[in-house]
Amino acid sequence: MRILGIESSCDETGIAIYDTEQGLIADQLYSQIELHAQYGGVVPELASRDHVRKIVPLIRQTCEEAGLSLSDLDGVAYTAGPGLVGALLVGSCVGKSLAWALDLPAVEVHHMEGHLMAPLLEADQPAFPFLCLLVSGGHTLLVDVQGLGDYTILGDTLDDAAGEAFDKTAKLLGLPYPGGRYIAELAEKGDATRFQFPRPMMNRPGLAFSFSGLKTHTRVTWEQHQDDPDRDQLKADIAACFQLAVIDTLSKKCLRGIKQTGHTSLVISGGVSANTSLRQQLNAMGRKHHFKTYFPSLKYCTDNGAMIAVAGAMRLQHKDPEQHTLIRAFPRWSLEQLS
CATH class of the missing domain: 3.30.420.40 (ATPase, nucleotide binding domain)
Structure with a gap:
């Protein structure tokens, strides 16, 4: 067919x-x-x-x-x-x-x-059932996938999606649109330990997401350090801290979802799934907690x-x-x- x-x-x-x-x-x-x-x-x-x-x-x-x-x-x-x-x-x-x-x-x-x-386009395909993180500019969802058309949304975003937060942070730092890959590139030059950024919704149970407060925290940090003589390094450090906060939040919610559902497979898809650091952290988490991760090819x-x-x-x-x-x-x- x-x-x-x-x-x-x-x-x-x-x-x-x-x-x-x-x-x-x-x-x-x-x-x-x-x-x-x-x-x-x-x-x-x-x-x-x-x-x-x-x-x-x-x-x-x-x-x-x-x-x-x-x-x-x-x-x-x-x-x-x-x-x-x-x-x-x-x-x-x-x-x-x-x-x-x-x-x-x-x-x-x-x-x-x-x-x-999308991961079904790859040679190494997940089998039903599995947990799926759908993360893009407009959506951040954790979905329990039992089969084709059999989906239960376990966690949704209450405000900004992760990709939207990336785009808005990039605009704040004067980076081009769409901002995801530019934040990732800049973060490689930054110190992710310089500032302590919050991990939204991690201090309460459940699998819901919220990135609006993180976006606001990023803006406040940027405004409070406008007198920094090394503006380029400041941008890189903020990008690194912001990206790590998003990745930590997504990864830990995925682990919660795996423990809640008992699934041994995690599918990650959507535009933000192209982020190299997110892939590395989830792959490492999967090896540690005995679940397998599946990503679509970057394209x-x-x-x-x-x-x-x-x-x-x-x-x-x-x-x-x-x-x-x-x-x-x-x-x-x-x-x-x-x-």
């Missing part, structure tokens, strides 16, 4: 073709980072217009890469939510229309389910069509094509609403 996957939930246009026997056979991705960088964040209207310009050419390029024509496809999967409604509608309109035109089954894919399934940590294609293929294999004729988009959509 060959599935065309379409991702357009935010600022990346991702197209991929996944074969249930051969695996991923073609993958194209266009990023709008340069378009939005001048504004310091994603501008929804500009994102939607850029998806309109890029999506059909990318579908053609993906088919050419795979050596296939549209008539060789067996199904279409597209991101229906959550995300920016205008951007989602571009992918939904194209995906649903293409399926109609080719008389193929179509399936709406939850964006976070795509991230959750599949951010939004991409491959994760949508593999998630769509799994759903279509379970006889789950859409039974409606509507073109839909869900700006808000809980994982727990899936079945």
Whole structure:
């Protein structure tokens, strides 16, 4: 079964073709980072217009890469939510229309389910059940995954997601957008012990996250040391302290989740899962506490069509094509609403 996957939930246009026997056979991705960088964040209207310009050419390029024509496809999967409604509608309109035109089954894919399934693109794949940390610019979730569509959210963020906190801290320090990798690069030059940053929500039970207070603490620390003669080192030290606080918080909550569920596998996915220090700390924690960690390849940590294609293929294999004729988009959509 060959599935065309379409991702357009935010600022990346991702197209991929996944074969249930051969695996991923073609993958194209266009990023709008340069378009939005001048504004310091994603501008929804500009994102939607850029998806309109890029999506059909990318579908053609993906088919050419795979050596296939549209008539060789067996199904279409597209991101229906959550995300920016205008951007989602571009992918939904194209995906649903293409399926109609080719008389193929179509399936709406939850964006976070795509991230959750991204490690299945790797040779070393997790088996159900497992605990999953979904950590990105818009989401920080701990999810108990029993099987396809069987998800229980154990912990959510009460305010800023981890990736959002990275972006805002980078902006505070005068770093480019998106800020995650720039904070990580700067942190390598810093002293993570210079300042004592809080580990949010660690002094109470439960698996909820909160990064707004950490972001505020970072701003206050920056403002209190404006007379530091070595501004570059100050920035590096703050970046290192901030990053370590986030990584410690995420790691310790993952360990709590592992102990609570009894799972022996931890999947980490989403944009922040590309952070090298986070990977190192969770891998070390896994070795110490006897659980195995699974990450997607770096290219599949951010939004991409491959994760949508593999998630769509799994759903279509379970006889789950859409039974409606509507073109839909869900700006808000809980994982727990899936079945």
